[in-house]
Amino acid sequence: MSTAAGTQRLYDERAEKYEGMMWGSGDKKAVDYVFRNLGFHLPPQPRILDIGCGTGLATRTLKEVFPKSIIYGLDNSGEMLTRYHEEFPQATAIEQNFQRGIPLPDSSIDMAVSSASVSEYGNDKTLQDIHRILKNNSAFVNIGVKKNPITLVVTSLMWRYRPTTQEEFSRSCLEAGFSQVSPINLPWRTYPANRMRFAVMARK
């Protein structure tokens, strides 16, 4: 497995072509489905943290679903964040390696989300820190890459991580202090994401 510095270089180098490379992955369908069907009450002007925001796939949908939200996008690739900032100048872009912590106050965030980042590149500290910055009764929504023979090969070679399973990731969330972790089932209309991605909601 690579270091955070190694993945930072990888995403810096691929930032320009990143969205094109992900075309056809179904990630947009998964993100759209999950954030439009949360079944979770948020305040009128929620503070939302997009962790490993990249060029802003999740933020794009969040702005549509929660137009009054105050969004923070965190990533350690300066090149990905530059593109994020160009598209979402009103969001707060935070350049930070989340394995080293999240520079936000305790209990300050109404919802944290991650698409293909925390379950792929995070560690125990990342999950404990997400728990710390969330307000009580709020939630962390993670859309991750499912572990299967295809993703195992593709992700280690191309993106330098080993995918996890929904069960393993849910267990790690519980160990980090979350009280309950529920799966969000991706329907067939999100294909191919329903075969390649998993989604969970971890409640604080």
Ligand SMILES: C[S@@+](CC[C@H](N)C(=O)[O-])C[C@H]1O[C@@H](n2cnc3c(N)ncnc32)[C@H](O)[C@@H]1O
């Ligand atoms: C597969 S991309 C996902 C980007 C975006 N969330 C999406 O769904 O398109 C993974 C992102 O996580 C970021 N990342 C990887 N390791 C990180 C770390 N240790 N700290 C902060 N960001 C990290 C990468 O720079 C990249 O933007």
